[in-house]
Amino acid sequence: MFEKFEETDDEFAKLLRRINPPRVVIDNDSCGDATVIQVDSVNKHGILLHVVQVLTDLNLVIKKAYISSDGGWFMDVFNVIDRDGEKIRDPELISYIQKRLESDEDLVPSFKGMVGLMPTEEHTCIELTGTDRPGLLSEVCAVLADLHCNLLNAEIWTHNARAAAVVLVTDDTTGYAIEDPNRLATIKEMLCNVLKGNSDINTARMTLSPPGVTHRERRLHQIMFADRDYENIERSEGGGVHDKSSRPHVIVADCTEKDYTVITMRSKDRPKLLFDIVCTLTDMQYVIFHGVVHTGRMEAYQEYYIRHVDGVPISSEAERERVMQCLEAAVERRGSEGLQLELCAKDRVGLLSDITRIFRENSLCIKRAEISTKGGIARDTFYVTDVSGCPVDPKTVDSICRQIGQGILHVKWNSNSSPKPQQEKTISFLLGSFFKARTFRH
Template sequence: MDDEYAKLIRRVNQPRVVIDNNACEDATVIQVDSVNKHGILLEVVQVLTDMNLTIRKAYIASDGGWFMDVFNVVDNDGNKIRDKEIIDYIQRRIETSAGFVSSRRGSVGVMPSEEHTSIELAGTDRPGLLSEVCAVLADLRCNVVNAEIWTHNTRAAAVVHVTDDSTGCAITDLKRLLMIKDLLCNVLKGNDDLKTAKTMLSAPGVMHRERRLHQIMFADRDYERVERTGVRAVEERSSRPQVNLLNIEKDYTVITMRAKDRPKLLFDIICTLTDMQYVVFHGMVNTTRMDANQEFYIRHVDGLPISSEAERVRVIQCLEAAIERRASEV
């Protein structure tokens, strides 16, 4: 009954998106108002990220049952968004995404689409790994349509879309799919993999690919750092993003972060907090020419702030990893 009532409230109160080019001198201001639900902030940030918009500032407020967010954005050239068709498209995308947040959280299975088969990989990073994976796929008569690979802290993760080389369609033969899975798993294990290599076949289109990469690396515990000594250890510590946590009485945990600014930084942080089952109630993002300063008031989905030192350390490690994973792209 509660579920049906919540759906009714969402239908009656559809998301409202206002895009204004007059409110700020050097950025387009996008304001989003909607009924609040877990994951809505990520959905909105994901739309802006997919549109290759740079978020210069953001203000987040979602106490109670209502969500309100304001973003100051520019295009790749640092200019306001002037094209009316693009503005209308952004508005429609946000309204659609904010109105229908997917509840699916990364379940996988052998379910290829009609267009291609999605292969997810996780294992130890090493020189030549990508070449070996591509060689195996070529030997198995698989054509790579597209692929995205991340490496961090000695771990590697990839989402690869392939088709049958002869038909150009998805691979549907179960025996062949299992052979692909087993052979790729052998490649990922290498000679001295201390962690379990993983190969999964999943349905594409049901989850954002970069969010899935975050989930794969998180599940592979890439946030657990390999301890180093000497000069390299000092250099690594000094280059890490600054992440601090502080509890305010019993209400919120406040996260403050400072890192080198780059595209998709906010998406990576909100993605990680959402998938770790934390809710952002208030937040502020402010970027300078080089750095990004962010502050978030969070609770776990059970309504409680961070309650132990072990949880605090884990959240810091996971946020550092989320910021660092994409560093090689910049």
């Protein structure tokens, strides 16, 4: 019975979408330092995430955002720039954004090979979860190399002593996906043995992504959320990369006047921050009805008015605490820690295994990694600390560069300092006037 109602609602939503198709306006004139993208559409759960995901996958930086979706209609305005801080001028890119946001997401091909959405028919997509420890990625890469798996792309996150990865591999002989059930069972057994180590017998796991389309970064959020990485653990006090001053500040409060829950956030600004927050709230089954995002020179300020998908605001202290923990985790998972090492080299089977082994032998701990291969060239980015979580000794970096080869490994230091937190206050003024007026002015 309920399935029939859901199907009816879905068909009705499709009819409304055909009658009132989304309209996207991209304006380079009204704002002096950013491109303004306005999206008007019939509202449906997940549409905000879809829009933010499209912009984020194109490596666009969202500097400001205004969100409104009351009354069954969705209207968002985004001020965006590219990674160089410039407006979007490429006509091909502008056309792609319009087509992607005005069409069903599965009907528009990826732009110039962007890898946000990845079909899994041409490769095997492996998802890994386990307890983080120094050398874990090196051991995983060594196992894959021994099993004749060519690692094409991967992203690895660590947070609260947990590690998660989404890894794309092919058979190193055929270049295609690995489909033999016996071989897949062997890969699973070997990887699980590595992930379990000596202390993670119950929670370490390796799974295959289902056929179809998988958004890698969203899956990483879902994997770590399912692994309950947001639950607080005792943090080190002695010189670790993370400290309290750099952690996000989240307040969850009631807005009884309009029957919403209001979330206010302040954190260090970084790329893809808005995607991480919207992704987390959407997967936790919350709907953002109104919101505003503003990024300053170093900090990002966000405010959202939300309800659960059943229309009810947060009603218990336990749920409020859980939302705060989950949003803090969403910000921290992708937080760039320590030293950034960028590798650019001709790809070969076992390359990543060799590189990560050198890191391990020099007592480096990989906190996050982005692995990609295109046109026979491996382009990998690693964020590393020493085994105690402290910054890496420059002498160690010099030694690693000599072992790997000059010109192959590039070092980019990411400062761990963060702006001094402002005095305790909320940012309710950003949307407070909205509820006092009949219209929302940008």
